[in-house]
Amino acid sequence: MRLPTFPAVLIPLLIGGCVTYEKGDFAIVLGTEPQSLDPALVTGVPEGRVIRGILEGLTTSDPQTLEPLPGVAESWEISDDGLVYTFHLREARWSDGTPLTARDFDSAWERVLRPETGAEYGYMLWYVRGAEEYQKGRLDDWSEVGTEVPNDHTFIVTLDNPTPFFLDITSFYTASPVPAHKVRELGDAWAREDNIVTNGPFYLADWRHRERLLIKRDPLYWDVANVRASAIELLTVESIPTNFNLVLTGAAHWTDRNGIPNNFVSNVLAGEASKVRPLSVRRGPYLGTYFVRCNVNEPPLDDVRVRKALAMSINQADITEHVTRAGEIPTHAIVPPGIDGYSNVKGLRFDPEGARELLEQAGYPGGKGFPRLVYLFNTSEAHRGVAEVLQAQWEEHLGIGVELENQEWQVYLDNQTNLRYQLSRSAWIGDYPDPNTFLDMWMTGGGNNRTGFSSAHYDSLVVAAGRESDPVKRAEVLAECERIIVVEELPILPIYHYVSLHLYDPRLQGIQNNVLDKMMLKYFYLDEGGDVAKRSPGLGREPHS
Structure with missing residues (x-):
């Protein structure tokens, strides 16, 4: 294996532009620069990884099983009817x-649901009585929403319907507390790096934009x-080759798939990176799906026949076998396999002839007269590789031209959120291990919909699933929701289901095996002594292969 070197890129990063700054015990490749650290305003994986290290909700997650564990709440009771x-x-x-109280949770949830906040993840709290009406402006009295604070150490939540995964939601970063005293003083500016106050295992000590964040162990954390690590560096460089080089040279101790160039994935899986220095590889199942969003308000994508033609002219296996190459699963569905009690829906298959017929029915025989589309993706070698295959397949099978547009993460998110695109590279990682997390986002007005898709029938099915107590019937309703998305309406074009892939220094302990690939930084530490061969790669479980 001939490994790449990029000294011109690497050296300025490692020396911080000739500025000396404090190091952490170890460094993690975060990749993309976080859009914000305000839990009400973010939706991305990089942001979530940082926020889970610096904020803690009522509950947290077991690092392996993802079962809810006590967080700020040391205990809880659930009423017999499952509502309180x-x-x-x-x-x-x-x-x-400053003491943290139940009012910090109450005010944080109110802020998430306040219409002017524009929280894209606000719908995650709609299970709370009156929450949806409050966020949509149909209810303006917070006291009518199902939260109560009888005293500083008690927080009572009343739901509309029994929600079996509600404790997963209270573990999610959108439900984190925010310091009410700082929000009153500073408004949204409370979360800026020079103002932010947190309650998690670590606090933000330094943020050098487009370079790294430094988080330090908080001595006030309960x-x-x-918490064994005293400080952790989170590297925010978008270049995949540079991040790969950081791990190979020992400047970083962990990366996921986003720090491994496509053309080296096979070599890494074969263990060849360990020829450079001792490195371990871990691969496992991952509840995540890579897909293309369609702006259904933008002609010609407002015609479902066009969207179906685009979907049916994608050979997903070409992408997973020749571009991503880490064992990703080609798919025509949005919900990943492996969720107990749920049978996956089969979406539209690769059928170029059928795709051409649909395009002709839409008025574009052989692609004639079809307007040139623009495909938006965020900066990444991997995303560009997928985009180029899609571009070639649509040209070959449909005779249409697609222009590729690359944008930085924050600009890309802003344009996607505001529907300033036609086709957009997208992905969704489950927030909890339930099909609902892949389906409720397509409801009308949902903050993470970002396609313009709206269907009263679809909305009613998602609501019905939430009210259904029979798990078999609930799964059937959710499957009907998925069928609408991947067979009937196609606001998205599925590509593949992810697998998790970690390349890391074997001295780094606490790396978790879980299907959401949640990084629980609280458990990470660098073991400088002992026999590496005798230590587990994580928390006592062997890696998936």
């Missing part, structure tokens, strides 16, 4: 020493005795 959750908060403090 009573959380009992422990003695906890913000990083500035469980600080079980």
